[in-house]
Amino acid sequence: xxxxGLISGVDSKFAGVEISGVTCDSREVKDGFAFVCxxxxxxxxxxxxxxxxxxxxxxxxAERDTGLLNQVIVENTRKTYxxxxxxxxxxxxxxxxxxxxxxxxxxxxxxxMLKTILEKAGNKVGLIGTIQNLxxxxxxxAKNTTPQAYELNSLFSQMLKAGCxxxxxxxxxxxxxxxxxxDLPFEVAAFTNLxxxxxxxxxxxxxxLASKKKLFGMCKTAVINxxxxxxxxxxxxxxxxxxxxxxxxxxxxxxxxxxxxPDSVExxxxxxxxxxxxxxxxxxxxxxxxxLLAVSVAIEAGIDIETVKAALAEMKGVKGRVESVPxxxxxxxxxxxxxxxxxxxNILSTFTKCEKNRLVLVFGCGGxxxxxxxxxxxxxxxxxxxxxxxxxxxxxxxxxxxxIDDILVGTKSCGTPVKVIENRIEAIKYAVKxxxxxxxxxLAGKGHETYQILADKTIHLDEREVVSEAxxxxxxx
Numbered sequence: 161x162x163x164x165g166l167i168s169g170v171d172s173k174f175a176g177v178e179i180s181g182v183t184c185d186s187r188e189v190k191d192g193f194a195f196v197c198x199x200x201x202x203x204x205x206x207x208x209x210x211x212x213x214x215x216x217x218x219x220x221x222a223e224r225d226t227g228l229l230n231q232v233i234v235e236n237t238r239k240t241y242x243x244x245x246x247x248x249x250x251x252x253x254x255x256x257x258x259x260x261x262x263x264x265x266x267x268x269x270x271x272x273m274l275k276t277i278l279e280k281a282g283n284k285v286g287l288i289g290t291i292q293n294l295x296x297x298x299x300x301x302a303k304n305t306t307p308q309a310y311e312l313n314s315l316f317s318q319m320l321k322a323g324c325x326x327x328x329x330x331x332x333x334x335x336x337x338x339x340x341x342x343d344l345p346f347e348v349a350a351f352t353n354l355x356x357x358x359x360x361x362x363x364x365x366x367x368x369l370a371s372k373k374k375l376f377g378m379c380k381t382a383v384i385n386x387x388x389x390x391x392x393x394x395x396x397x398x399x400x401x402x403x404x405x406x407x408x409x410x411x412x413x414x415x416x417x418x419x420x421x422p423d424s425v426e427x428x429x430x431x432x433x434x435x436x437x438x439x440x441x442x443x444x445x446x447x448x449x450x451x452l453l454a455v456s457v458a459i460e461a462g463i464d465i466e467t468v469k470a471a472l473a474e475m476k477g478v479k480g481r482v483e484s485v486p487x488x489x490x491x492x493x494x495x496x497x498x499x500x501x502x503x504x505x506n507i508l509s510t511f512t513k514c515e516k517n518r519l520v521l522v523f524g525c526g527g528x529x530x531x532x533x534x535x536x537x538x539x540x541x542x543x544x545x546x547x548x549x550x551x552x553x554x555x556x557x558x559x560x561x562x563x564i565d566d567i568l569v570g571t572k573s574c575g576t577p578v579k580v581i582e583n584r585i586e587a588i589k590y591a592v593k594x595x596x597x598x599x600x601x602x603l604a605g606k607g608h609e610t611y612q613i614l615a616d617k618t619i620h621l622d623e624r625e626v627v628s629e630a631x632x633x634x635x636x637x
Contacts, residue, residue, distance in 0.1 A: 163194065163219060166244045167232065174232055177218050182244050182310065184237075191216035196241040197223065201361070205237070242342035245309040252316035253344050256286070256324065259457060260331040260341070262375045263352025263385070265503045266450050267305070267330040269442075270352060272478045273454035273471075274328045280471035281463050286319035288312070288329035290497075291479060291608045295322045306335030309342075334361060337371040341378075348457050349379035352449065354390040355502030369393065376400060383456045385449065386411040403460060405452040407445075413456045415448050420513055429455060436465055440472045444482055444510040480607025482507065485627050491517075491599040493592065493627050497607025499526065499553070501536045504604055508544035517598030521545035522591050523605050524584065525567055527558030527613075534563065538570030545602075548578045551587035553605045554613040584612060585626050592630035603627075 164175035166182065180192030186208035189195050195212035197205035197220065209226040220231040221240055234240045246253065259274060261267045268290050275294070278285045287294040290305045295318055306329065307315065319327055331349070335341055354369055369390055376382045376398050384391050386404035395402055403412040416435070418427040425447045426439040440451045451472055458468045477483055485493040498507040504523065511519050521541050525534045541548045550567050552560040560582050571578050581587035584606075591601050603623050606612075612621040 161248065163232075166194065166247045167221070167234070167240065170232060174219060174230070177230075179218060182241075182248050184241050184308075184310075186212045186215070189215040189217050192218045194219050194221060194244065196221040196237050196244065197226070198237050198241060199223070236339070238339040239342050242309040242339050245313045246343075248310075249313040249317040252313060252320050253327075255320055256316060257326045257461070258344060258346045259326070259328045259461065260344075260346045260349045260375055260379065261328070261352065261453070261457075262331040262333070262336065262349070262372050264355045264500055265498075265506065266352035266446055266453070267332075268497075269446070269450045269478050269481050270350070270453045270457075271328045271330055273440075273450060273475060274457055276475055277454060277458045277463060277468050277471040278326050278328070278461075280474075281467045283326050284322070284324045286315070286322075286324040286327040288315060288327065290330060295319050295324060298322070304335070305330050305332040306340055309340050312340060331375050333368055333371040336374045337361075341375075344378055346375070346379035348381045348383060348460050349375045350383040350453050350457050351376075351385055351388070351391070351394060352453060353385055353388045353502065354394075355500055365390075381460045383453060383460060385453070387449075403456060405449075405456045407448050407452065413452055413459075415452055418448055420445070420510075425451075431459075436469065438469060438472060440475050442475060442477055442482060443514075444506070446506045446510070447482075478608075480609070482510070483607075485624055487592075487627070487631060489595070489631070490597040491595040491601065493601045493603065495603045495607060495623050497609075498523075498604040499607075501533050501540055504537050505540050505544065507602060507604060508540070511600050511602065512544060514600065515598075516600045517596050518546040518600075519544070520547045520549070520591055520595070520599055520601045522549045522551060522584075522587050522601065522603045524551045524553035524560075525563055525605070526554045527556035527560070527563055529556075531566060534566035535570030538567040539573065540570075541567075542571045542574040542576035542578060545576065548576055549587050549591055550578060550580050551584045552582055552612075553584070554609075555615065556613050557615050584621065588623060588626045589630040589633070592627055593634055 161179050163177040163179050179194045182194050184196045184198045189212045195217040209220045222231050223237050261270050271289050275285045275287050284296050293300040293302050379400050382400050382402045384404050386406040405411050405413040407415045413431045415427040416430055423443050424441045429436045429438050440447055455468050480497045483495040496507045498504045550564050610622040611618050
């Protein structure tokens, strides 16, 4: 492909350059490639421009003068890279009905609900998200919640070839801030909520919100959680059609008469003066919000309400999201991805409403991430649970004990028993082996992950396997 087909308005002396590939990773450069210099969080691609040329790059795309002859200077290489990747694959997103979901919590569950609804309506659907990417029912591993631009457009292209007509995707704040999904044509974009997370990257909640808001400059219709404290600020100045959803308050789509059960929720949805009965076989306050989002988006995308209701009634849980682990005993074990203050509060509030003996929580916080949320989560833990085991999550390069000490600062204002077991496997086994009849044990933070990231390596850690091992070691039933 000619460079002029990848970048509009390129200087005539470069327009006819034949390009054999596009990358922003100098290690992937081959003869005839266009290398795009991106200033990342840990390194600056401009420093690898010369290396890229030595490896055969035909042209360097940069934001500043690299001192090399065959360079094209652009204003923003992240935006340019996203546009080039889209062009390289023939703009596949333009041929799909694209739905984007952003927010701190609830993105994954909402996307799976929407995929189920769209499939119930007879469509083949692609999904891009935290747990995995899906082309119909075919899983493809996911490195990031929202992939880099090249991988993203490759996925869109594969979806088209496989016959997909819709794609539902999570749009992370990092991806939005880094223009990985720059200029994509979203038919509907939705907002779940905004609570403290990723401040190690965004620094302030204002920056975090500004990143999320970028999604709504790329959509025809915005679907917003009216109950979130940031909703008014998010909707301010939007040019697209905007609708809202709420649990109990006035909105375009509002849940009324909610009934909570450990394994389901049901409610009456009021919209346009009409009531529709909604039932989802997944428990939790957040299920009300996730399903309201899915219903709102689906209706705005043209799916009829009867199809929506039938699909939600058949929903199965998402791995690592309020996932019940079979124990064969008189206590329950739940695995959930809750790793933010709001996420932890939500998952615990779900089970404080259930009949039980004790609510036992096993959790930690990730290393090399927002430190300020650690004592907050500790405080939430001791006020919601009856017994708390503080352990390690993904410590990465931080000292696991130092992370735990940060969490413990928030646990001192309450008399709830707190036990520290640094090794996560041992912590889970302890919780299982000391469980009492009627206990609900919540393993929070890892969810779908089957690994643990340590300072020097990544090890296999599937909490389902650990629970099974603990049960075997107990013996008996």
